[in-house]
Amino acid sequence: MAGTDTVVGIVGAALLLAVMVGVFVYEYNNAPASASPDAQKLADFGSKHPAMDPMGDVDQDGILNYNETDLSAHVKLDGSLSQTTNGPLTKDIALHVERGITSVTATIHFTSNTPNPLPPNPNFQVALLDSSGTTVVAGTTTFGGAGSSAGTATFTVDGAELEPGTYQVRITESSPSAGGSWTGMADLAYA
């Protein structure tokens, strides 16, 4: 029994020593390094992007701004609307805007289900609305003209006109319209 106790004691002491050495090596390697990178990154971010929130998340991907390499955001606007005869149909797509925004540009390329017989009828419009539903900017639509089924609708707004918050890109299909689909992107640039 004495021999077993001694072995247990030696093994226990060896394990304790191994743990202590491990802790020391971990602390030695990590203590200075783990405390400062975030602080250093935050300081660097603050000097490079003073208008922005380092703890924000402009592209809403879960990675905070100060850990991002690309400080822009791109929101897909793809969608479709069915035929309407009684009134305009709309589709809203949310945009997250933070301080430091310099511009928002949105463009959609749409295709109507049937060629448009009326050249002045733009079929699809795009606009930016604030959280109260007020139009911040109404875009312009370029249509292919009579017999065409394709066109482009776009807007650009200066960031100085935008308070941080949630906005909506509203795509409106005029009435009457045969319906259609579009692809597009909203690009948000930050300083």
Ligand SMILES: [Ca+2]
């Ligand atoms: Ca992010």
